[in-house]
Amino acid sequence: xxxxxxxxxxxxxxxxxxxxxxxxxxxxxxxxxxxxxxxxxxxxxxxxxxxxxxxxxxxxxxxxxxxxxxxxxxxxxxxxxxxxxxxxxxxxxxxxxxxxxxxxxxxxxxxxxxxxxxxxxxxxxxxxxxxxxxxxxxxxxxxxxxxxxxxxxxxxxxxxxxxxxxxxxxxxxxxxxxxxxxxxxxxxxxxxxxxxxxxxxxxxxxxxxxxxxxxxxxxxxxxxxxxxxxxxxxxxxxxxxxxxxxxxxxxxxxxxxxxxxxxxxxxxxxxxxxx
Amino acid sequence: xxxxxxxxxxxxxxxxxxxxxxxxxxxxxxxxxxxxxxxxxxxxxxxxxxxxxxxxxxxxxxxxxxxxxxxx
Amino acid sequence: xxxxxxxxxxxxxxxxxxxxxxxxxxxxxxxxxxxxxxxxxxxxxxxxxxxxxxxxxxxxxxxxxxxxxxxxxxxxxxxxxxxxxxxxxxxxxxxxxxxxxxxxxxxxxxxxxxxxxxxxxxxxxxxxxxxxxxxxxxxxxxxxxxxxxxxxxxxxxxxxxxxxxxxxxxxxxxxxxxxxxxxxxxxxxxxxxxxxxxxxxxxxxxxxxxxxxxxxxxxxxxxxxxxxxxxxxxxxxxxxxxxxxxxxxxxxxxxxxxxxxxxxxxxxxxxxxxxxxxxxxxxxxxxxxxxxxxxxxxxxxxxxxxxxxxxxxxxxxxxxxxxxxxxxxxxxxxxxxxxxxxxxxxxxxxxxxxxxxxxxxxxxxxxxxxxxxxx
Ligand SMILES: Cc1ncc(C[n+]2csc(CCOP(=O)(O)OP(=O)(O)O)c2C)c(N)n1
Ligand code: SF4
Ligand code: SF4
Ligand code: SF4
Ligand SMILES: [Mg+2]
Numbered sequence: 001x002x003x004x005x006x007x008x009x010x011x012x013x014x015x016x017x018x019x020x021x022x023x024x025x026x027x028x029x030x031x032x033x034x035x036x037x038x039x040x041x042x043x044x045x046x047x048x049x050x051x052x053x054x055x056x057x058x059x060x061x062x063x064x065x066x067x068x069x070x071x072x073x074x075x076x077x078x079x080x081x082x083x084x085x086x087x088x089x090x091x092x093x094x095x096x097x098x099x100x101x102x103x104x105x106x107x108x109x110x111x112x113x114x115x116x117x118x119x120x121x122x123x124x125x126x127x128x129x130x131x132x133x134x135x136x137x138x139x140x141x142x143x144x145x146x147x148x149x150x151x152x153x154x155x156x157x158x159x160x161x162x163x164x165x166x167x168x169x170x171x172x173x174x175x176x177x178x179x180x181x182x183x184x185x186x187x188x189x190x191x192x193x194x195x196x197x198x199x200x201x202x203x204x205x206x207x208x209x210x211x212x213x214x215x216x217x218x219x220x221x222x223x224x225x226x227x228x229x230x231x232x233x234x235x236x237x238x239x240x241x242x243x244x245x246x247x248x249x250x251x252x253x254x255x256x257x258x259x260x261x262x263x264x265x266x267x268x269x270x271x272x273x274x275x
Numbered sequence: 276x277x278x279x280x281x282x283x284x285x286x287x288x289x290x291x292x293x294x295x296x297x298x299x300x301x302x303x304x305x306x307x308x309x310x311x312x313x314x315x316x317x318x319x320x321x322x323x324x325x326x327x328x329x330x331x332x333x334x335x336x337x338x339x340x341x342x343x344x345x346x347x
Numbered sequence: 348x349x350x351x352x353x354x355x356x357x358x359x360x361x362x363x364x365x366x367x368x369x370x371x372x373x374x375x376x377x378x379x380x381x382x383x384x385x386x387x388x389x390x391x392x393x394x395x396x397x398x399x400x401x402x403x404x405x406x407x408x409x410x411x412x413x414x415x416x417x418x419x420x421x422x423x424x425x426x427x428x429x430x431x432x433x434x435x436x437x438x439x440x441x442x443x444x445x446x447x448x449x450x451x452x453x454x455x456x457x458x459x460x461x462x463x464x465x466x467x468x469x470x471x472x473x474x475x476x477x478x479x480x481x482x483x484x485x486x487x488x489x490x491x492x493x494x495x496x497x498x499x500x501x502x503x504x505x506x507x508x509x510x511x512x513x514x515x516x517x518x519x520x521x522x523x524x525x526x527x528x529x530x531x532x533x534x535x536x537x538x539x540x541x542x543x544x545x546x547x548x549x550x551x552x553x554x555x556x557x558x559x560x561x562x563x564x565x566x567x568x569x570x571x572x573x574x575x576x577x578x579x580x581x582x583x584x585x586x587x588x589x590x591x592x593x594x595x596x597x598x599x600x601x602x603x604x605x606x607x608x609x610x611x612x613x614x615x616x617x618x619x620x621x622x623x624x625x626x627x628x629x630x631x632x633x634x635x636x637x638x639x640x641x642x643x644x645x646x647x648x649x650x651x652x653x654x655x656x657x658x659x660x661x662x663x664x665x666x667x668x669x670x671x672x673x674x675x676x677x678x679x680x681x682x683x684x685x686x687x688x689x690x691x692x693x694x695x696x697x698x699x700x701x702x703x704x705x706x707x708x709x710x711x712x713x714x715x716x717x718x719x720x721x722x
Contacts (some may be wrong), residue, residue, distance in 0.1 A: 005334045007322070009334070013583065014289065015289045015333060015336070016333070018332065019291075020291035020292060020293040020332075021291070021294065021295055021332060022291030022332055023330025023332065024332065025331075025333055025596070026329070026330055026331075026332050029328075029329060029331075029332075029334065030329070033329075041566075042570060043566065043568050043570060043642075046416075046565055046566070048413070052364045053383070057399060058574075059572055059574070059583060059584070060570065062570055063570055064416075064565040064566060064570055064571070065570070065571070065572045065573070066413075066416060066572070066573040066574070067573065067574040067576065068409065068412075068439070068575070069435055069436055069439050069575060069576065072405060072406065072409040073406065074406075074409075075401065075406035075408075075409025075413070076410070076412055076413035076416075077409075077413060078399070078401075078406070078409075078413060079399075079410035079411060079412060079413025079414035079415070079416075079421070080370070080413040080414065080416055081395065081411065081413075081416055082397045082399060082410070083370075083371055083413070083414035083418075083419035083421070084414075084417035084418075084419070084565065086565050086566065089419070104402050104403065104406075105402060105406055107408075108401075108402040108406070109636070116295075116407040135635065149673060165424075175330070175385050177329035177330060178329060179325035195311070203293075204387050214294055214481065215293050215294065215295055215332075216293075216294050216295050216297075216299065216511075217297070219295065219298075219330070220298075239516060250342075253390050258280075263396070264394075264501060265392045266392045266395065269391075269392035269393045270393060272391075272393075273393045
């Protein structure tokens with residue numbers, strides 16, 4: 001990592017608690033690379049996380065950090081951003097965090113389009129609580145709460161966010177670390193709510209139960225199943241079976257950013273006051 | 276211009292022996308020791324692609340370009 | 348000041364909060380608190396503040412905590428069902444020591460209950476509603492004038508002690524409109540949390556002598572960590588038993604250290620009374636009226652009214668109760684505050700309950716009748 005991590009991580013908190021080979025560390029690396037590229041002042045960055053293995057990320061990064069309650073990171077972040085718009089606000093959530101318990105907050109954050117960037121660590125499992133299935137676990141997988149295989153259909157997080165009105169939606173993986181940094185940079189630069197879903201791996205609570213022998217094998221799976229969005233457009237549908245697109249999936253500049261709109265409220269209120 | 280050379284180091288004290296660097300270094304620079312921790316075995320093969328740095332979840336690997344010396 | 352206004356209790360809360368410097372509100376509409384959200388929506392943008400209608404009460408609590416992290420004074424308002432949903436994040440604010448104010452306009456009953464009827468059913472929930480031990484200050488005004496002043500005080504206490512403060516209103520108090528004449532003592536001052544001392548190393552959860560660590564607003568150059576996990580003085584998680592014990596005792600003990608500043612109790616003809624009524628909120632209006640008419644008839648009755656209901660003013664109750672013939676605790680619930688009164692007097696004076704749970708206010712008449720029975 002060169003020395004970048006020494007600039008952005010709280011080195012006295014290292015090594016982190018994540019298991020050997022866990023994707024969370026890779027995502028944290030890709031994120032601080034993005035911050036370095038963006039050139040943001042550390043004092044001006046607020047990092048907000050929920051509860052889960054992924055949520056622990058805020059403890060390791062040297063910004064204004066807050067580890068909130070399970071599923072509610074976006075609500076806290078909304079308050080921070082609205083009260084101090086100058087801050088660059090980043091939100092980190094697990095898949096359970098973001099689309100199970102926090103699903104309601106997620107869709108409303110997408111709808112409002114407040115200028116923040118959310119990174120969702122989609123490891124398709126509840127890592128922290130020991131491997132229960134999540135809303136993104138694929139069918140017929142093993143989980144501690146699905147000893148006979150999962151039956152629930154799974155969410156496509158990126159599509160869900162597009163449907164809910166997010167104005168920048170991208171999907172990366174922990175394998176494509178460089179791409180992930182690019183996507184985070186673009187998301188942060190986008191004026192509005194941006195979502196980066198990261199397909200990542202939990203070797204301990206997902207991999208071991210589902211025939212992945214090593215973290216490397218799980219990364220290999222990402223490499224083989226992630227198809228660049230641009231390329232996917234030209235591919236026959238059957239070739240995309242079981243695969244997923246990566247890269248920038250959606251961007252719109254038509255919907256105004258929330259605080260810009262709120263500026264109009266303040267203006268109208270002041271005009272009324274004068275009268 | 277000669278071939279660029281790189282110094283690859285692994286901080287053994289924090290390596291969690293996950294095997295990712297070993298599996299993904301395109302030049303097979305790494306092997307493992309008795310604890311399955313990563314060892315830089317063939318540094319001269321390194322092309323400086325930094326894949327190992329980016330994929331190590333524990334920030335243990337550093338790849339630094341070696342300054343060319345006059346007779347290098 | 349001496350300025351007269353026609354104000355509802357709910358409007359008065361808003362005015363008091365604004366006077367104390369509140370510039371952020373996040374909430375979700377619920378009867379009988381909705382007028383509070385409506386008023387903030389109108390007033391905050393005029394003052395450069397933010398009004399936010401969130402997707403639910405959980406998010407509303409999260410948003411005001413977030414806003415408060417930046418140093419902005421923040422409030423939410425709700426009623427029963429929403430208050431229940433807020434409990435997890437109220438616990439968060441308590442352990443992470445983020446100032447914030449929650450106005451709970453009580454409605455009757457569990458679940459959806461009787462949305463347009465008053466009650467005092469959340470007396471215990473306001474104190475104990477979150478899991479784990481957590482500190483909280485709860486204030487219960489009984490007039491619109493007091494709702495103004497006490498909401499302002501709630502904001503200031505929450506800033507001073509880095510603690511969530513709940514303003515316990517009820518449907519009657521929220522909706523009644525009163526002519527309020529503000530006097531100088533109603534003036535709400537703006538008090539803000541203390542910040543880090545320049546030149547001194549900043550410990551976000553320092554075990555200070557006064558029990559209240561300094562607060563660094565996000566974006567002011569102090570990069571530190573806030574978490575709902577039990578943390579040490581640096582703010583990072585710990586499970587070291589000594590550190591856990593230190594943090595939990597400081598966080599839960601700090602209000603005890605400042606009881607004198609936090610407590611506010613009204614005594615009405617209590618000294619020479621034979622019968623003492625202990626009441627809060629709108630029930631205390633009836634009690635006050637009963638005392639007035641009984642005194643006119645020469646009957647020795649008085650009232651003690653906790654304005655700060657939590658921490659419960661045990662000493663005030665105990666002192667006022669000494670030598671009395673009986674105590675009456677009228678409540679619009681099945682008996683919640685009465686347990687605290689009994690604990691305070693510890694069997695030295697008989698304590699009588701007067702409960703109404705039909706969605707109607709206990710009348711002065713009912714209180715009078717019981718007083719006369721006991722005299
Ligand atoms: C309200 C609440 N319910 C349940 C939990 C227990 N819990 C902690 S983390 C977690 C799920 C974590 O899964 P995910 O969000 O996918 O994050 P990961 O650990 O996989 O990164 C759960 C259910 C909690 N902390 N709070
Ligand atoms: S349980 Fe899974 S997600 Fe959590 S740290 Fe371990 S590998 Fe990572
Ligand atoms: S930089 Fe590339 S070639 Fe060099 S050790 Fe790392 S992965 Fe191998
Ligand atoms: S990737 Fe990092 S932690 Fe894993 S074996 Fe290599 S050096 Fe060790
Ligand atoms: Mg997960």
